[in-house]
Amino acid sequence: MNIIQSLEWRYACKKFDSKKKLNKSQIDTLKKAFNLTPTSFGLQPMKMLVLDSDELKAKIFPHAYFQEQVKTCSHILVLCIDTVVNTDTIDDYFNMEKEVRGTSEEVVGAFRKQLKDIYGNMDAESIERSSIYQTYIALGNLMTVCAIEEIDACPLEGFIPEKIDEILNLNEKNLKSVLMLPVGYRAEDDIMSDMKKVRKPLKDMVIEL
Amino acid sequence: MNIIQSLEWRYACKKFDSKKKLNKSQIDTLKKAFNLTPTSFGLQPMKMLVLDSDELKAKIFPHAYFQEQVKTCSHILVLCIDTVVNTDTIDDYFNMEKEVRGTSEEVVGAFRKQLKDIYGNMDAESIERSSIYQTYIALGNLMTVCAIEEIDACPLEGFIPEKIDEILNLNEKNLKSVLMLPVGYRAEDDIMSDMKKVRKPLKDMVIEL
Numbered sequence: 490m491n492i493i494q495s496l497e498w499r500y501a502c503k504k505f506d507s508k509k510k511l512n513k514s515q516i517d518t519l520k521k522a523f524n525l526t527p528t529s530f531g532l533q534p535m536k537m538l539v540l541d542s543d544e545l546k547a548k549i550f551p552h553a554y555f556q557e558q559v560k561t562c563s564h565i566l567v568l569c570i571d572t573v574v575n576t577d578t579i580d581d582y583f584n585m586e587k588e589v590r591g592t593s594e595e596v597v598g599a600f601r602k603q604l605k606d607i608y609g610n611m612d613a614e615s616i617e618r619s620s621i622y623q624t625y626i627a628l629g630n631l632m633t634v635c636a637i638e639e640i641d642a643c644p645l646e647g648f649i650p651e652k653i654d655e656i657l658n659l660n661e662k663n664l665k666s667v668l669m670l671p672v673g674y675r676a677e678d679d680i681m682s683d684m685k686k687v688r689k690p691l692k693d694m695v696i697e698l
Numbered sequence: 699m700n701i702i703q704s705l706e707w708r709y710a711c712k713k714f715d716s717k718k719k720l721n722k723s724q725i726d727t728l729k730k731a732f733n734l735t736p737t738s739f740g741l742q743p744m745k746m747l748v749l750d751s752d753e754l755k756a757k758i759f760p761h762a763y764f765q766e767q768v769k770t771c772s773h774i775l776v777l778c779i780d781t782v783v784n785t786d787t788i789d790d791y792f793n794m795e796k797e798v799r800g801t802s803e804e805v806v807g808a809f810r811k812q813l814k815d816i817y818g819n820m821d822a823e824s825i826e827r828s829s830i831y832q833t834y835i836a837l838g839n840l841m842t843v844c845a846i847e848e849i850d851a852c853p854l855e856g857f858i859p860e861k862i863d864e865i866l867n868l869n870e871k872n873l874k875s876v877l878m879l880p881v882g883y884r885a886e887d888d889i890m891s892d893m894k895k896v897r898k899p900l901k902d903m904v905i906e907l
Contacts, residue, residue, distance in 0.1 A: 492846050493727060496734040496839075518702060520904045524897050525705040527841055527853055533898055540907040586896045618827075622834045626853075629838020630705075632736055637701050637846070644736055644835075657907065687795045688733050689742055695729045698749040698866065 492637070497686060499636035502643045502671075504679040505561040510541070511673060515640060516564060519672065522634040523566075526627040530604055532582055534574045534620040535627065536664055538567040538657060545656065552652035553669065558643040563673030567653065568627055569664040570620035579604050624667040631670055645669040701846070708845035711852045711880075712890045714770040718883040719750070724849060725773060728881065731843040732775075735836040739813055741791055743783045743829040744836065745873055747776040747866060754865065761861035762878065767852040772882030776862065777836055778873040779829035788813050833876040840879055854878040 490498060516539060523537045540546070541564045553559045571578075583601045586592055608616065628644055635642040646668060653659070653666040675682045688694075699707060725748060732746045749755070750773045762768045780787075792810045795801055817825065837853055844851040855877060862868070862875040884891045897903075 492843055493730050493734070496731060496843075499736075501736060520900060521702050522705060524900050524903045525702070525895075526838065527708075527710060529855060531896055533903065536903055536905060538905045538907055542907065545907060582896070585898070589894050589896050622831070625831045625834035626838040626841075629735065629835035629840075630842045631838075632835075633839045633842040634701055634705075646738060646831075662905070685798050686734075687740055687791070687798050689794070691729055691733050694733045694742065694745055696745060696747045696871070698747055698751065698754060 495636040495639075496633065498639070499632065499642070500681060500684070500686065502558060502562075502641040502673075502675045502679060503681045504557050504676040505563065505641065505671065505673040506676045507561040507563075507673075509563065509674040511563045511640065515638065518638060519566065519631060519634065519640075522631060523627055526623070526630045528623045528626065529619060530582070531586075532574070532578060533623075534571045534578065535624050536569045536571065536662075537627070538565075538569060540565050540567065540657075548656045549648070549653060549669075552656070553645060553648035556645065556647065558645070558671045559669070561673070561676065562643070562671030564671070566631065566670040566672060567657065567666050568624040568668040568670070569659060569666050570617065570624060572617075572663045572665055574608070574616050574620060576605055576608070579608060621667055628668050628670065635670075635672060640672050641675040642670050642672045645671065704845040704848075705842065706895060707848070708841065708851070709890060709893070709895065711767060711771075711850040711882075711884045711888060713766050713885040713888040714772065714850065714880065714882040715885045716770040716772075716882075718772065720772045720849065720882060724847065727847060728775065728840060728843065728849075731840060732836055735832070735839045737832045737835065738828060739791070740795075741783070741787060742832070743780045743787065744833050744876075745778045745780065745871075746836070747774075747778065749774050749776070749866075757865045758857070758862060758878075761865070762854060762857035765854065765856065767880045768854070768878070770882070770885065771852070771880030773880070775840065775879040775881060776866065776875050777833040777877040777879070778868060778875050779826065779833060781826075781872045781874055783817070783825050783829060785814055785817070788817065830876055837877050837879065844879075844881060849881050850884045851879050851881045854880065
């Protein structure tokens with residue numbers, strides 16, 4: 490399949506075949522793809538949780554409005570923001586850059602200061618919102634990666650984050666859940682799988698100037 | 699390249715080869731990929747502008763903090779939100795669904811009412827924020843598609859949206875700019891192209907439960 494065929498193949502899977510599990514190599518690909526998501530200034534202020542326990546799925550289920558994909562999927566990917574983003578985050582980034590690239594502090598210093606100024610001028614809400622944006626980039630990346638790898642997925646904003654945070658003890662990990670992506674294989678009887686994709690005509694979505 | 703190799707190949711291109719232009723087939727792929735971006739409830743409350751005029755690039759340049767990628771790229775993709783999202787948007791979606799899938803109003807009616815209730819309970823700011831999230835999904839999708847197609851790209855949040863809206867007359871189109879993605883081919887002398895990718899160790903980014 491070319492990339493457009495892959496994107497047409499994907500859909501928001503509403504019912505997975507609960508007997509079919511993704512293998513370790515597939516999960517590894519999703520983990521690496523998540524970590525390769527481009528983020529604002531490269532700060533990566535987020536984490537991905539990977540869970541496959543039936544017990545956790547059952548606990549999450551009612552707080553995701555009883556959506557069947559949560560219970561029938563192979564794994565749930567939970568995209569979370571870091572609740573602590575501060576000057577240490579920025580220092581950690583530049584220290585890592587120096588280590589990986591061998592860049593000198595002379596070169597890195599101006600960027601380090603600039604980024605600290607930018608974040609210093611943002612209130613807590615703006616910082617959180619910026620981190621949330623990055624989880625949406627990750628979601629876009631992961632859904633496309635799933636399509637290419639022929640992994641079915643269903644993006645979910647529809648859940649009660651506070652409940653998920655409680656079930657997964659995210660507070661103590663300095664995390665907050667933002668998005669979920671159940672992944673696996675579509676069930677043969679998922680009525681959505683045969684439905685035509687609904688999209689606006691291209692001419693209404695793209696303007697060439 | 700497999701998908702991980704593609705994601706490792708990509709980077710935020712800081713200087714493009716201004717002599718190399720993307721062809722129509724490449725731009726068509728990006729347009730189609732944008733339109734295939736999954737969005738919340740399928741509403742697609744966004745548009746993509748595609749521009750390649752040197753005059754427009756030069757006008758945008760100072761309002762994108764004089765970042766060279768804006769002037770040297772082949773095309774700039776501008777991701778915008780619709781400023782008008784209301785019950786008509788929802789009706790248009792379900793009318794389109796009925797037409798494409800032949801679904802009856804009997805089936806569609808409950809979802810239509812539910813979605814109108816959800817949006818009816820959201821204030822203007824929440825609706826705008828939700829639309830912004832969708833542009834970030836599109837950005838994530840497009841960057842991955844670019845990587846697969848070996849198209850270089852540079853995601854940009856760093857510009858003054860009001861100025862871009864003015865230059866591109868977006869107000870009268872009921873649009874607001876959110877993100878830009880200059881695309882094209884990396885310049886041979888882009889110093890960033892040879893640099894190692896900086897990412898946190900996988901074990902710090904992914905938690906398996």
